[in-house]
Amino acid sequence: MNNAPGQLILVPNTLDLGSGVDTDLRQVLPDGVLETAARLAHWVAENAKTTRAFLKRVDALTPLAQPLQALSIVELPRPPKGANPSPPADWRPLLAPALQGHDIGLISEAGLPAVADPGAGLVQAAHALKIPVRALSGPSSLMLALAASGLNGQSFAFVGYLPVDAGERAARVRELESVSRRAGQTQLVIETPYRNDTLLAALVSQLRGDTLLSVSCGLTLASGWTRTDTVTQWKSAPARMRADVPAVFSFLAR
Numbered sequence: 729m730n731n732a733p734g735q736l737i738l739v740p741n742t743l744d745l746g747s748g749v750d751t752d753l754r755q756v757l758p759d760g761v762l763e764t765a766a767r768l769a770h771w772v773a774e775n776a777k778t779t780r781a782f783l784k785r786v787d788a789l790t791p792l793a794q795p796l797q798a799l800s801i802v803e804l805p806r807p808p809k810g811a812n813p814s815p816p817a818d819w820r821p822l823l824a825p826a827l828q829g830h831d832i833g834l835i836s837e838a839g840l841p842a843v844a845d846p847g848a849g850l851v852q853a854a855h856a857l858k859i860p861v862r863a864l865s866g867p868s869s870l871m872l873a874l875a876a877s878g879l880n881g882q883s884f885a886f887v888g889y890l891p892v893d894a895g896e897r898a899a900r901v902r903e904l905e906s907v908s909r910r911a912g913q914t915q916l917v918i919e920t921p922y923r924n925d926t927l928l929a930a931l932v933s934q935l936r937g938d939t940l941l942s943v944s945c946g947l948t949l950a951s952g953w954t955r956t957d958t959v960t961q962w963k964s965a966p967a968r969m970r971a972d973v974p975a976v977f978s979f980l981a982r
Contacts (some may be wrong), residue, residue, distance in 0.1 A: 751948060766786055840867070843868055884915070897927075
């Protein structure tokens with residue numbers, strides 16, 4: 729009898745969620761990812777509905793080993809924004825199949841699981857339970873945006889969402905710009921797509937004119953773009969952001 733645990737496999741997703749366009753999976757995900765996704769019977773997902781939609785797309789290219797209806801797809805708990813991950817014991821029921829010897833797929837709504845994603849708590853719990861963790865290659869909006877920005881890729885920090893309150897957001901932007909200037913460190917932030925324009929306006933308003941600001945929108949989509957300019961140049965040539973496509977904002981103070 730084999731008592732070895734299964735693996736927790738981090739399965740990357742596409743970055744086209746909410747765009748209204750389904751990119752060709754083969755253009756953004758390796759064949760090995762599609763083959764692994766097709767064989768897994770147990771999933772932990774940020775969102776079960778979008779995971780089923782993803783697996784339907786996989787099935788069209790690499791037939792699933794089991795019918796979609798037969799797969800076990802359970803959702804991650806949703807902690808309050810900004811809360812620390814729950815202790816490993818809270819995650820144990822989600823990892824039960826792995827403890828019984830079955831591989832589990834962990835998938836986010838977009839990009840790499842556990843990066844800017846609540847799945848990190850499950851990965852931590854897997855390590856605590858001595859369940860092997862295997863990350864598969866796939867797109868990360870943060871890394872793609874950083875690479876395309878031309879900003880410092882040797883020292884950078886992902887700081888997540890900025891405050892919604894305008895005054896608190898302005899103070900946070902100035903604080904991060906000061907950190908960036910002292911450390912020569914690129915700062916990466918994200919926002920809910922419908923507030924993309926608001927965040928861009930706040931960055932252009934609060935950052936110094938010579939600070940470099942980069943925006944990557946719709947990464948991996950045919951309509952995707954990246955623009956890097958000084959804040960002064962952004963002010964002289966404003967841009968409109970789509971309210972339904974994710975974006976990554978990066979800046980480097982000089």
